Amino acid sequence: MASSFEPSLSLSSSRQGFSGHGAQSLADTLPNINFGFDDLRDRMAKFTAKFDAFIEQGRKRVLEERNQFRMGVAELQEDRRMKKKAVEILQLKTNTHQQTIAKEEAETREMQASIASLTEQRDRQLAQRDALKRQIAETQREIDARLAAQRAHAQQREAQARFNVPELDFWIANLCLRIEGAGQEDRLRFIYTHVDERNWEREAWFELSTASRDYGVRHCRPKLEKEKVDRVLERVNETRELSVLLKGMRELFVEAMKS
Structure with missing residues (x-):
């Protein structure tokens, strides 16, 4: 360090100089x-x-503040980078989700169109099936009706065949009788003439039911008393002889015509 200036020393040395010369x-x-x-x-x-x-x-x-500021800026930049990356990921997910939704909507529309087409096809098939069922039912009814008619005709012929014997021919000829179908498979109509003395052409008839083992008279013209008819049927069912029925019913008709 440089020496300091001391004015007292300077003054004293000056005084000594001057005093040395003898002057103040x-x-x-x-x-x-x-x-x-x-x-x-x-x-x-x-x-x-x-x-x-x-x-x-x-x-x-x-x-320190500058370092902290730099660290804060670096953290903010890193946070911004992470957020930007997160936004990009979310945007990618959003785009993927939108594409998936669009694809699902397209598939849904296709499925709805397919369902509508299948529903229409099913309705047409159901309508065709119902129409076929109706046709089958009508055809079956026609077949059943024809079979029933055939069976009725066969049974009628069979029932008539039971009476188609020489004895029946004898009674037909002698009792002025003819036999016809009565419109039902289990019935025969016996028609008499020459029962009315006033009109030999006047007819009298009765319908015989062969549906069961015992014979039964369902209708007759002219009307006969039920008790008398039942007595004739009782004798017929006991003897199982058709001649009893034919003669008994003719006698009842003759009696009815006279009264």
Whole structure:
């Protein structure tokens, strides 16, 4: 460190110089002034140290704040990058979801169209099936009716065949009788003539039922008393002889015509 200036030493040496020459200078007459350079130097040194410490602390604080700022900026940039990446992923998922929805909607429309087509086809087939069922039912009814007619005709012929014997021919000829079908498979109509003395052409008839083992008279013209007819049928069912029926019914008709 440079030596400090000391005015007291300078003044004393000046005085000695002047006194050596034997003459008194003007400076010798000035008062002795002590400026306190040592104290000032100490205080300046302390101030400098404090200032340097303040500057150092400020520099450290600025560095720390700058480092924190850089770290914050880096974190923000990383967060922004992550958010941008998340947004891109969400956008990709959204696009994929929209494509999936569009595909599913297209498939749904196709399925609905297929269902509508199948439903229409099913309705047509059901209508055709119902029409075929009706045709089959009508055909079956016609077949049943024809079979029934054939059976009735066969049974009628069979029933007539039971009476188609020489004895029946004898009674037909002698009782002025003819036999016809009565419109039902189990009935025969016996028609008499020459039962009315006033009109030999007048007819009298009765319908014989062969549906069961015992014969039964269902209708007759003219009307006969039921009790008398039942007595004739009772004898017929006991004897199983058709001649009893034919003669008995003719007698009842003749009696009815006379009354």
